[in-house]
Amino acid sequence: MTLLEVQALDAFYGDFQALFGVTLHVEAGETVALIGANGAGKTTFLKCLVGLIGSRRGEIRFGGEPIGGQPAERISRLGLSLVPEGRLLFPSLTVEENLLMGALNRRPGSWNLARVYELFPVLHERRRQWPDALSGGQQHMVAIGRALMSNPKLLLCDEISLGLAPLVIDQIYASLGRIRDEGASIVLVEQDVKRAAGAADRVYCLLKGRVTLHGSARGLGLEQLSRAYFGT
Amino acid sequence: MIWVETIINGVLYGGLYGLLGVGLALIVGVMRVVNLSHGEFIVLSAFIGVSLIGVVPWLHPLALLLPVAAIAFVLGFGLQAVLINRVVTRPDPFAAILLTFGVAVVVRNLMVEVYGADPRHLQAGQLAQASAGIGGLHIGVLPLLILALSVALFTALQLLLTRTRFGRIVRATADHRDVVRLMGVNPGRVYNLVMGLSLALASVAGMLLAIRASFTPYSGVERLLIAFEVVVLGGLGTFWGAMLGGITLGVAELVGLRLDPNAGPLYAHLLFLVGVLLRPSGLFRVRA
Numbered sequence A: 001m002t003l004l005e006v007q008a009l010d011a012f013y014g015d016f017q018a019l020f021g022v023t024l025h026v027e028a029g030e031t032v033a034l035i036g037a038n039g040a041g042k043t044t045f046l047k048c049l050v051g052l053i054g055s056r057r058g059e060i061r062f063g064g065e066p067i068g069g070q071p072a073e074r075i076s077r078l079g080l081s082l083v084p085e086g087r088l089l090f091p092s093l094t095v096e097e098n099l100l101m102g103a104l105n106r107r108p109g110s111w112n113l114a115r116v117y118e119l120f121p122v123l124h125e126r127r128r129q130w131p132d133a134l135s136g137g138q139q140h141m142v143a144i145g146r147a148l149m150s151n152p153k154l155l156l157c158d159e160i161s162l163g164l165a166p167l168v169i170d171q172i173y174a175s176l177g178r179i180r181d182e183g184a185s186i187v188l189v190e191q192d193v194k195r196a197a198g199a200a201d202r203v204y205c206l207l208k209g210r211v212t213l214h215g216s217a218r219g220l221g222l223e224q225l226s227r228a229y230f231g232t
Numbered sequence B: 001m002i003w004v005e006t007i008i009n010g011v012l013y014g015g016l017y018g019l020l021g022v023g024l025a026l027i028v029g030v031m032r033v034v035n036l037s038h039g040e041f042i043v044l045s046a047f048i049g050v051s052l053i054g055v056v057p058w059l060h061p062l063a064l065l066l067p068v069a070a071i072a073f074v075l076g077f078g079l080q081a082v083l084i085n086r087v088v089t090r091p092d093p094f095a096a097i098l099l100t101f102g103v104a105v106v107v108r109n110l111m112v113e114v115y116g117a118d119p120r121h122l123q124a125g126q127l128a129q130a131s132a133g134i135g136g137l138h139i140g141v142l143p144l145l146i147l148a149l150s151v152a153l154f155t156a157l158q159l160l161l162t163r164t165r166f167g168r169i170v171r172a173t174a175d176h177r178d179v180v181r182l183m184g185v186n187p188g189r190v191y192n193l194v195m196g197l198s199l200a201l202a203s204v205a206g207m208l209l210a211i212r213a214s215f216t217p218y219s220g221v222e223r224l225l226i227a228f229e230v231v232v233l234g235g236l237g238t239f240w241g242a243m244l245g246g247i248t249l250g251v252a253e254l255v256g257l258r259l260d261p262n263a264g265p266l267y268a269h270l271l272f273l274v275g276v277l278l279r280p281s282g283l284f285r286v287r288a
Helices: A042-050 A072-078 A095-105 A113-119 A121-125 A136-148 A166-181 A193-199 A222-230 B002-031 B038-055 B061-082 B094-115 B141-163 B165-175 B179-183 B187-212 B217-234 B239-259 B266-278
Strands: A002-013 A016-027 A031-035 A056-062 A080-083 A154-158 A185-190 A202-207 A210-216 B131-134 B137-140
Touching (some): A002 A042, A002 A185, A016 A056, A016 A185, A016 A210, A031 A042, A031 A193, A042 A056, A042 A072, A042 A080, A042 A154, A042 A185, A072 A080, A072 B179, A095 A113, A113 A121, A113 A166, A121 A136, A166 A193, A185 A193, A193 A222, A202 A222, A210 A222, B002 B137, B002 B141, B038 B094, B038 B217, B094 B217, B131 B141, B141 B165, B141 B187, B141 B239, B165 B179, B165 B187, B179 B187, B187 B217, B217 B239, B217 B266, B239 B266
Parallel strands (some): A031 A202, A080 A154
Antiparallel strands (some): A002 A056, B131 B137
């Protein structure tokens, strides 16, 4: 079953066009990596999906329902959840309060506070602290936990390895496996090609707002990927 | 002894000043907007009180606090929903400030049109004269009541913002207006409720102040000035800071009046000036 279907998506910031005819789909239970250099349009693409960019053309269907043009607060209730770039935690809320914000939609499912603490035990120890007292990796865990609390059908992860030590990245990626096992599909936006391709079923590569390559993660050679990535 | 009494009275008066400012602090903290019509709504609440007294003259003004606060809440909710939400998301903060300035001018002139320019007063009856003797000091019962009410409202606001789901949503919206939308929250609706709350608090201050001093439709500017000083002195966006800022100004004003009966609130304004020069980020800046 196709969970997400994007057809010929264009996006604009004023007069500047950031995406050109992006076509992409995600099947239920699948992990899809979206790779590309800085400024390729990856974050813009995710913002279009969740409804934070109003200026766009093309069709976005989620679970068969057209969601293009709907406000972000409505789209979130359908089961589309974003781990935003730079985490964007709420600094005036404790770790636990941050997690609870994700549960406001009251979507039914297997994720709740206890399950998120089980996934990231360190957050339970730190649940009463302010987010900025946490390490970068722990803050990423809060951002992922907050997104999970709404029991998404599709989890969108924007650069969850950025600025983290390799050991911490391993830990975060290991948690993605468990999130998949619970039935969520995942879109991974990454600059780290190897890391993303290793965790995904399929890969899309964006270059200057256009899809330059897509295919099965195992079928694509590293050379082919880097050519699509850098446009050489 | 007279000085101790003056300082105690200043503290009691200052609690009311804190209440004048806290609604303004709430709006600044949550939507980064300075509501220049705050003072007009403080005065308007007192006029609404006067009108209600006209309908039910046997009621004590203190019994009208709740209905007036409810009306002010609805006014704030509507003001935000109909007008301010249209401009609050613009990157240029001047749009919202100019809009509230326009609202202030319109509300002020409507009050002149409806109520006339004569000074008014809310009568508190015998309660206004009652005083309690504590250890040889004469302390007014009404000012004591007013301070107790201010502290109770501050505490309630603090609990609402730190302990409830609504408070969590308000703080999160203040942090990241766009991110809460990803959790199904409409920031505009949060703003409506917060503006309602702000003006409800302001209306209580407006009614209590109208019992202590007379007012005209033009008193809003003076009220806004005090509210402003309270907020800045207390540290932008902090609530207990606003309370302490109000008390500081109240003590300064009454001590100043004792030294120079013609000074009016001059000494409070001077203290504000010195405070801002010495501690530009507020006297009582703490983590919100």
